[in-house]
Amino acid sequence: MNPFLDLLLFLATLIYSYLEAFVKLFVPVKRKSVSGELVLITGAGHGVGRATAFEFAKRQSRLVLWDINKHGVEETAAECERLGATVEAFVVDCSKREEIYSAAEKVKKEIGDVSILVNNAGVITAADLLSTQDHQVERMFEVNILAHIWTTRAFLPTMMNNNHGHIVTVASAAGHFVTSFMVAYCSSKFAAVGFHKALTEELSTLGKDGIKTTCLCPVFINTGFVKNPSTRLGKVLEIEEVVEALMEGILTNQKMVFVPSNQRVALLLERLFPERALAVLKKLTDVKFDAVIGQRSTQ
Template identity: 85%
Template sequence: MGAVGAVRELALFLGTLLYAYAEAAVRLLLPARRKAVGGELVLLTGAGRGLGRATAREFARRQSRLVLWDVDTHGLRETAAECEKLGATVHTFVVDCSKREEIYSAAEKVKKDIGDVSILVNNAGVITAADLLSTQDHQIEKMFEVNILAHIWTTRAFLPTMMDNNRGHIVTVASAAGHFVTSFMVAYCSSKFAAVGFHKALTEELSTLGKDGIKTTCLCPVFINTGFVKNPST
């Protein structure tokens, strides 16, 4: 990339950053009415720690019923215990979101034994920070399996009922890396660009189909010190 291209990229990044801060300031001064989620059945992937655990606690405080998925049994139990202390009803499933059949199997159990999921939060994610040639094939595959394909499989599992009822909410947790690239994260950025694209395409498709009762949200965090990566500020 030449000097002109670098300046253009920097200007785009700064412009987007300033817009985000301005939007946040407006929302702080003129907050929108919060979505009522009491009694809703919320399924959250990647709930065993970090952002997933914090999100689960927030839903618990708002009296949602929770279905928590994670591959980490210990972390999942800790999150469930914290949410139960807040008064929430919690169901846990140990699910490896890199495996499509595990997702579909767990989804069937949820629908059969618990009920219809009305809010789906696709939060599970993995990252390997290394230059492209040093990143192993299986690490690249894992990032795409969890960071984007799992979003598609969970949505395919729970969207039909939402479509029938024209009611629901699908949340895609992507990343700022889905908008801006950085060195040593080629595969990760690619998977997060795909997640952002999935959200946009799904939103457009639901609109085209007239399913205005199904809402979509895409979250793109920057750096959050959750233990997901070491030294997130760097």
């Protein structure tokens, strides 16, 4: 193709995409069924993972739940069974690659092929970079991004053979926007967002259009992992509203789910506004939370 025709094709695609998005504002979006799908959720013993398991259970999915906390994951499993779902619970430390691969093999041999993978497990340490201990940095990367890669490598081959599946990355607004006293955490979540985008692109290049991907990016959630979070221009989210948005994203095959959705505007402004204006805007938001500052420990 010559450059002129390439430009015409681009403009035509751009206009079509905008028209399609406009029409979708008035036409109900079709939601897919997840009944009978084998759904594996990491970090299912608490918070977003637990609430997500409940939603899949209500939709007659079969569930495999992983968590490092035995009591928590068993509680989640019991409630999912009460909701009518078939459930298997595993105690898995997602910071350990060997445990992930071992548990994955057990799932494939004893239960079946996972068709929806929800990479939800995550850890956070709120501290300035020099006060964040080495093992805390390592654990954030091991759980928040490396575990996503290991689980995906374990279950993706069957999805590719069937050209069917869905891989969900639970990331964070901290994967797009930075904040002080979360340097390591933000870095791990930026990596998670990058993983989602790169995987999405690779599956498209390979022609695996039956495998969908969704990335969840919420602001602070009331889960207790971050102590006393607050912001002047927004609110701390409740678990239920985050999971509602996540399930809507999965069922309608949305690639990126922001909670609240106005983060899309903030992301655009960050690319358009000069640095000085952004600094003033960040002061207006006045994001606060409890953090360890000035301890300077690396052990």
